[in-house]
Amino acid sequence: MSKARAEVKKDQWLFEISPKRGILEIDLKEIWSYRDLLLLFVKRDIATVYKQTVLGPLWFLVQPLLTSVIFTLIFNNLAGISTGAVPSYLFNLAGVSMWNYFRECLTTTSSTFTANQGIFSKVYFPRVIVPLSKVTSNLVKFGIQLVIFIAFYIFFVAKGAAISPNMALLAFPLLIIAMAMYGLGFGMILTSLTTKYRDLTHLISFGVQLLMYVSAVMYPIAEVKQKMPNYAWLVAYNPLALVIEGFRYMTLGEGSFAWASTLSVFAASIVIFMVGLLIFNKTEQNFIDTV
Numbered sequence: 001m002s003k004a005r006a007e008v009k010k011d012q013w014l015f016e017i018s019p020k021r022g023i024l025e026i027d028l029k030e031i032w033s034y035r036d037l038l039l040l041f042v043k044r045d046i047a048t049v050y051k052q053t054v055l056g057p058l059w060f061l062v063q064p065l066l067t068s069v070i071f072t073l074i075f076n077n078l079a080g081i082s083t084g085a086v087p088s089y090l091f092n093l094a095g096v097s098m099w100n101y102f103r104e105c106l107t108t109t110s111s112t113f114t115a116n117q118g119i120f121s122k123v124y125f126p127r128v129i130v131p132l133s134k135v136t137s138n139l140v141k142f143g144i145q146l147v148i149f150i151a152f153y154i155f156f157v158a159k160g161a162a163i164s165p166n167m168a169l170l171a172f173p174l175l176i177i178a179m180a181m182y183g184l185g186f187g188m189i190l191t192s193l194t195t196k197y198r199d200l201t202h203l204i205s206f207g208v209q210l211l212m213y214v215s216a217v218m219y220p221i222a223e224v225k226q227k228m229p230n231y232a233w234l235v236a237y238n239p240l241a242l243v244i245e246g247f248r249y250m251t252l253g254e255g256s257f258a259w260a261s262t263l264s265v266f267a268a269s270i271v272i273f274m275v276g277l278l279i280f281n282k283t284e285q286n287f288i289d290t291v
Contacts, residue, residue: 031126041133045108046140060144064100068092071218081219085162086254090152094251095217097149098179098244101142103208105183108134110190110204113283127284128277131188135180142176153251168250168257174266175243181269182240185276192283216241220248220255239265 068089075081076088083091109131113120116130157163194200214234216224221241225232235241242265249257 031128031132034125034129037125038129038133038136041130042137042140045133045137060141061148064093064096064145065148067096071096075218081223083220084254086248086252087156087161087163090149090156090161090163091220091248091252091254092218093149093152094248095244097142097145098175098247099212099215099217099240100145101138101176102179102183102240103212104138104141105135105180106187106190106208107204108138109184109187110194111201112188112191113195114191114198114201128280131184131191131280134187135184138183139176139180163252163254165251166249166253168246171246171257171259171262172250174262175247178239178243178266178269181273185269185272185274188276188280192279195283211240214238214241216244221245222255239268 071092072089076083076092112127112130112134120127153163190200190204215238216235221232221235224235242261245255246257246262249255
């Protein structure tokens with residue numbers, strides 16, 4: 001009789017917390033049940049990043065606009081890099097907008113464990129909720145910057161610029177998902193490593209800056225192949241450069257695009273994400289002892 005009562009009591013529990021049986025075990029149902037917490041983290045990220053600042057949310061717009069101006073002055077006007085029939089400022093704004101989304105996803109998720117060790121040690125929830133919230137909140141910021149890009153796009157078209165979108169624009173969602181996967185995957189790998197090797201945090205921002213220069217943010221890939229053929233492979237095989245080049249092609253008609261390379265970049269982003277999730281889950285089990 002007592003055994004039957006114990007089984008009834010067990011069935012009455014809303015949640016049952018048990019140790020994970022493997023590093024690849026992912027409870028999607030549990031993650032979905034914490035969707036309200038995910039939205040709360042997203043709202044927090046958007047509201048607090050620029051809280052008590054002079055310009056507030058306008059920083060979402062100022063940073064890409066000023067960066068594009070600097071790139072135009074230095075790389076196009078001073079260095080003489082050609083952007084074809086595309087206005088150089090719009091060319092750079094397209095690259096900066098896409099790059100910013102990847103950079104923000106990478107840098108914000110790369111500090112997940114160290115920045116949230118206090119709450120992780122006190123409250124239980126699926127830890128992957130935090131990096132997912134960073135990618136989602138950064139998507140909102142990217143949406144704002146994309147609106148600014150469209151506004152300048154219309155402005156230059158009205159001035160007679162020879163630019164127009166094409167059917168490759170159908171692949172735009174794949175490019176966004178790929179950027180999110182790369183940022184999330186590499187970010188989870190880095191945050192797992194920084195729990196043991198704290199000095200890596202000082203190298204992340206420096207490494208991201210170096211990566212930007214081989215990701216075709218401020219120049220077309222064809223320009224590198226023409227002027228630096230011996231080092232062009234660094235850019236030509238960089239999936240981030242292919243994503244940025246593809247975005248320019250589908251919106252501005254400048255550059256190159258191939259469905260085969262786009263699908264391969266998308267597939268590689270899924271692999272990077274799965275590797276990052278594997279390492280993240282493994283680190284999650286004992287990170288509190290090392291941070």
